[in-house]
Each structure stands twice: as C-alpha cells, then as structure tokens.
Amino acid sequence: MARAMEACLWITPKIFDDLRDPAPGVAAFFDHHAAWLEDRPVTVVFCAGNGDHILNYRGPSGWEERFDWARYNCFALGPGGPSGITRAHNRDWLARVREGGERSANPYSAGPMFIVSEQPMDYVTLAGIYAAIRAEAERRGLRVNLLEYLEPGPEFCRSEWKTALHPEVAGSAADAGGHMVPGVIDVTAPLAADSRRYAAHPGGIPAGLPAGDFVAAQTAAFTRDFELDGVMLGNQFGLVGFWHPDNAPPLTPERAAGIERFFLRLREAMGERLVYWMDTYWRAEVERSAWGMSDAAYQSLDAILVSTFAVLVERTEIVPNLLSKAALDGPRPLLGLDFVDPWYWYRTYLDDRRTYLYQREVLAAHAESVAGVSFFANDTFGHFVPEPELTSTLEVVRKGEIG
Structure with missing residues (x-):
C-alpha cells in the first residue's frame, strides 16, 4: 500500500518583492510546488533570519520593533563591522574564483558578500507573512504546518542577542562563508542578568538561568503569540561543536544533563506544538558518545532532519545516519535534499552533481526508512528551484512511496 512522504519546504523573505505585500510571492510558491503539495503532509519552514528575532522578542507590545533578517548573501560580521570583512572577502573571492578559477569549498560555495534587499522587517510584517501563508494554504484546501526557524549560531544576518547581549553563553564559533564567527549558543551555560523585557521573562532574565531554559520558554512564547505550529531547530541546536565529533567539547555528566534538560524543557514548553531538529550529519551513536544526545532528548522531537548538505556531509555517513535515525522509533526521519541554498550562492545540482545524485x-x-524529505525551496536571490530538478526528484519520492 502506498504511503505519503512528508514534504518539508523551507522559504525565506527573499521570495517577496514587497515584504508588506507577501500574497503574490506566497501564491507563486504554492504554484511552483503544487505537485509536491498534493496528497501528502506538508510543512513550511519560514526562515526570517537566524532566530535572533525569536530570542529578542519582547511580546505583543514590541511588534513595531524592527529586526535584521536574512537579506544577505554570505553574511559574516567581523571585528570592524560588516564593511571591512565584506571588502576582504570579495577581494579573496575575485582572486581565487573569478581570476584563479577555483571551484570548490569557500569562497566559491559561499559566493561574494552582498545585500539582496534593503527592505525593513518588523514583527507586524512578519505576522503578515505568516497570515498570507495560512490564507493561501486554506484557499487551496491544504493542511500546512507552519514552523519558524531557530539557528544556534550567528549566520545569515545580525545576531544581537547571541553576539552582543549574551556573549557569555556563546560556546563556540560558526563557519559563515569561510569566516569563523563567535556566537553559537551553549544551552548548558548560565546567562548573565538582563533587565530587558522578553516575552517569556517580562521582568528580565535572572542571573544564572541556563541558556537552554530561556530558549525553551522564549520559543514557546513566540510560537504561541504568532499562532505557529512549531519550530525548526537548525544546525544541531543544543549540541556545541558544529558538524564533526572532533569539534565537540569534552562530554561531562553535567553537560549531558544540561543538554537533556534543554530538550525536555522545550518539549514541555511547546506542548502540542511541533519540534523539528536538524542533526549533526552523524549517526545517533556518535551524537550520543561525542555530543551527549540522549534517548529522552530524541524522543522529545517530532521529526529529525537527516542532514546531507553537500558542502558539509561525509558521504559515507549519509546512509548509516539515516538508518540510525529511523531506528530511534520515535521522531520522523526527514531526508535532507540539496538543490540550492537561500543564504549562499552555491547550487548543488550544478556544483556537486555527484553528491546531488547520490542523495536521490x-x-x-x-x-x-524515510518519513519525508526536506529542502530549501528558494536560492539566495529569492528564486525557486528550477522545475526540471524538482520534477525529477519528485519522481524518486513517488517511486519510494509505492515501495
């Protein structure tokens, strides 16, 4: 008997010509992916930025406040501000890629640094985008789960909460287009006192509160106020040391307990809302032994995105990782598929055809072993994945559904 795989599609504000009038862009998204959205569970992950707008959110009284969004290609904030690092990065890109012919790794994959849009974003505008997605789905008779994205690090746009307000809980750095930028949240670290108003802490953050406790409560408050169905936790949120077990900090009983505490607190705070989690690219056994992931933490999740992005993945790890996540017998394993990236300008279907085809x-x-698939639906310019690539990949999905 045929089963329907979930389609988990990510979009960013770059798809809109006018952030204040998102309806045309939303309709275009649903039109372009119509075949993907028929007769299957559908999840849309809206990525306004890197989630700093969730962490900074003050509550309904702050909806007029503006925040930076992922309006850049290859954003990285250096010590001298964005202009200095941009100039140096682009000079390096010109020398190595355009003049030198380099076609692998960064800066080739990241591309040059530039701003795609100067449009301002605030919470009222964001609420309008969410509403437009809901309205278009309803008009088409589709049941769509709508999630917002929360990234542990400082990629894609400015990250005031992670890098300026609370650097004391920045447990490591992230590679942003070839630049190591501090600001990755360690959920086990204690926060400094903060008198600012937050949706989950109207009286401010008390000194010593675990960062994970704050993230859990704040995420729940944000998704509640905006009537979202849940959150997508990006880039192994909760596990410090990106993308390779050698980067993980020493695992102590205290760290392991703090990690589990975060996932369980988030599950409790979110209630029936969904918690999706993007994994480390490594199998569950490695996530347990190197990073401190636990059975209870896994079982707190609704779905796990099995990461396969070509720019990072160890190809020999893809199948063992997928099978290990399917064997958890709890969260649904969603296989990540590469086409394009909404924050960097590489195009996997052109730049790494070998890995692109291997994923399929x-x-x-x-x-x-696959409950669904997940992919970025727009590129760094706001354009959708070319139709021929979508069609050929959907054929693989449909054959897999038949068995």
Missing part, C-alpha cells in the same frame, strides 16, 4: 540514490534505496 539513497532516497530510492532506503525509502522505507
């Missing part, structure tokens, strides 16, 4: 071979060979 894995899907075909192990469809019984």
Whole structure:
C-alpha cells in the first residue's frame, strides 16, 4: 500500500518583492510546488533570519520593533563591522574564483558578500507573512504546518542577542562563508542578568538561568503569540561543536544533563506544538558518545532532519545516519535534499552533481526508512528551484512511496 512522504519546504523573505505585500510571492510558491503539495503532509519552514528575532522578542507590545533578517548573501560580521570583512572577502573571492578559477569549498560555495534587499522587517510584517501563508494554504484546501526557524549560531544576518547581549553563553564559533564567527549558543551555560523585557521573562532574565531554559520558554512564547505550529531547530541546536565529533567539547555528566534538560524543557514548553531538529550529519551513536544526545532528548522531537548538505556531509555517513535515525522509533526521519541554498550562492545540482545524485540514490534505496524529505525551496536571490530538478526528484519520492 502506498504511503505519503512528508514534504518539508523551507522559504525565506527573499521570495517577496514587497515584504508588506507577501500574497503574490506566497501564491507563486504554492504554484511552483503544487505537485509536491498534493496528497501528502506538508510543512513550511519560514526562515526570517537566524532566530535572533525569536530570542529578542519582547511580546505583543514590541511588534513595531524592527529586526535584521536574512537579506544577505554570505553574511559574516567581523571585528570592524560588516564593511571591512565584506571588502576582504570579495577581494579573496575575485582572486581565487573569478581570476584563479577555483571551484570548490569557500569562497566559491559561499559566493561574494552582498545585500539582496534593503527592505525593513518588523514583527507586524512578519505576522503578515505568516497570515498570507495560512490564507493561501486554506484557499487551496491544504493542511500546512507552519514552523519558524531557530539557528544556534550567528549566520545569515545580525545576531544581537547571541553576539552582543549574551556573549557569555556563546560556546563556540560558526563557519559563515569561510569566516569563523563567535556566537553559537551553549544551552548548558548560565546567562548573565538582563533587565530587558522578553516575552517569556517580562521582568528580565535572572542571573544564572541556563541558556537552554530561556530558549525553551522564549520559543514557546513566540510560537504561541504568532499562532505557529512549531519550530525548526537548525544546525544541531543544543549540541556545541558544529558538524564533526572532533569539534565537540569534552562530554561531562553535567553537560549531558544540561543538554537533556534543554530538550525536555522545550518539549514541555511547546506542548502540542511541533519540534523539528536538524542533526549533526552523524549517526545517533556518535551524537550520543561525542555530543551527549540522549534517548529522552530524541524522543522529545517530532521529526529529525537527516542532514546531507553537500558542502558539509561525509558521504559515507549519509546512509548509516539515516538508518540510525529511523531506528530511534520515535521522531520522523526527514531526508535532507540539496538543490540550492537561500543564504549562499552555491547550487548543488550544478556544483556537486555527484553528491546531488547520490542523495536521490539513497532516497530510492532506503525509502522505507524515510518519513519525508526536506529542502530549501528558494536560492539566495529569492528564486525557486528550477522545475526540471524538482520534477525529477519528485519522481524518486513517488517511486519510494509505492515501495
């Protein structure tokens, strides 16, 4: 008997010509992906930025406040501000890529640094975008789960909460287009006192509150106020040391307990709302032994995005990772598929065809272990994935559903 795989599609504000009038862009998104949205569970992950707007959110009284959003290609904030690092990065890109012909790693994959849009974003505008997605889905008779994205690090746009207000809980740095930028949240670290108003802490943050406790409560408050269905936790949120077990800090009983506490607090705070989690690119056994992930933490999740992005993945780890996540017998494993990236200008279907095709071979060979697929639906310019690539990939999905 055929089963329907979930389609989990990510979009960013770059798809809109006018942030204040999102309806045309939303309609275009649904039109372009119509075949993907028929007769299957649908989740839309809206990525306004890197989630700093969630952490900084003051509550309904602050809806007029502006925040930075992911309006850049290859954003990284250096010590001298964005202008200095931009000039140096682009000089390096010109020398190595345009003049030198380099076609792998960064700066090739990241591309040059530039701003795509100067439009301002505030919470009223964001609420309008969410409402437009809801309205278009209803008009088409689709049941769509709408999630917002929360990234642990400082990629994609400015991160005031992570880098300026609370650097004391920045446990490591993130690679932003080839630049190591501090600001990755360690959920086990204690926060300094903060008198600012937050949705989950109207009286301010008390000194010593674990960062994970704040994130859990604040995320729940944000999703509640904006009537979202849940959150997508990006880039192994909760586990410090990106993308390779050698980068993980020493695992102590205290760290392991703090990590589990975060996931359980988030589950409790979110109630029936969804918690999706993007993994480390490594199998569950490695996540347990190197990073301190626990069975209870896994079981707190509704779905796990099995990460396969070509610019980072160890290809030999893709199948073992997928099978290990399917064996958890709890959260639904969603296989990540590459087409384009909404924050960097590489295009996997052109730049790394070998890995691109291998992802689809894995899907075909192990469809019984896949509950759904997930991919970025727009590129760094705000354009959708080319139709031929979507169609050929959907054929693989449909064959896998038949079994």
